[in-house]
Amino acid sequence: MAVDWSEHRFSGGALALDVANTVVLRIDPARRFDRFEKAEEVERFATAASRFCADELGGAVLTVAKPEAAKATVIRLREATDSLFRETAESGRLDADRVAELLGACSQAMQGGGTFTCQGIASTGALELEPAVAMSALRLLQPDRLSRMRICANCGWLFVDRSRNSSRIWCDMAVCGNRRKAARHYNRLKNAEVIYESVAD
Ligand SMILES: [Zn+2]
Incomplete structure (x- = not known):
């Protein structure tokens, strides 16, 4: 079944984190x-990201020239991004080996980017997905x-917490915040039933 690349799947606050969050x-x-x-x-994903990450991309349209090659490159970037920044969110430190792996993945991703320029966008307004993800990952450093790197308390996705007092705990309040609230409500009902049953005995 095709993935519904809805706005929720772009809750990371950075293209590279939205890529990292494609592992559910x-x-x-x-x-x-x-x-x-x-x-x-x-x-x-690239088509949807052009829309939902438009601010970060400066309005560029992401393109994928060779899907299979792009997939391999983006997955290497994805795993390096997740590994480094998940550790950082947990420990507050930057692991040197993980930084090296990310830089290697970024270097590889930018080599194939024929449309990549200093501005990041070619005059055509198009940008290849691989260097765009690499630049996004580098900005996270x-x-x-x-x-402000966080791990969602419900789904485990990575996100940049841009809230004023740095207190966001969900990647997306409308989805993960509400699911947690619903789960708490259900547990309360379940516990109430257990109490009721024990009284009924
Ligand atoms: Zn979440």
């Missing part, structure tokens, strides 16, 4: 799955992003 339930090996399993989904 990464924290639960038994249930995790990969939205980039088919190369065509990488292309469809800025201190104001590193200090």
Whole structure:
């Protein structure tokens, strides 16, 4: 079934984190799955990201020249991004080996980017997905992003917390915040029933 690349899937606050979050339930090996399993989904992601990451991309349209090659490059970037910034969100430190792996993945991704320029956007207004993700990942190394790197308390996605008092705990309040509230409500009802049953005995 085709992935619905809805706005929620772009809750990371940076293109590179939205790429990292294409592995669903990464924290639960038994249930995790990969939205980039088919190369065509990488292309469809690029189309949706052009819209939902328009601010970061300066309005550029992301393109994918060779889907299979792009998939391999983006997945290497994705794993390096997740590994480095998840560790940073947890420990507040930058692991040198993980930084090296990310820089290597970024270097590889930028070599194929024929349309890449200093401005990041060619005169055509198009930008290849691989260098765009690499540049997004490199920007995450800025201190104001590193200090705001978070892991969603519900789904485990990475996101940059841009809230004024740095207190956001959900990637997307409308989805993960509400799911947690619903789960708490359900548990309260369940506990109430247990109490009621024990009284009835
Ligand atoms: Zn979440």
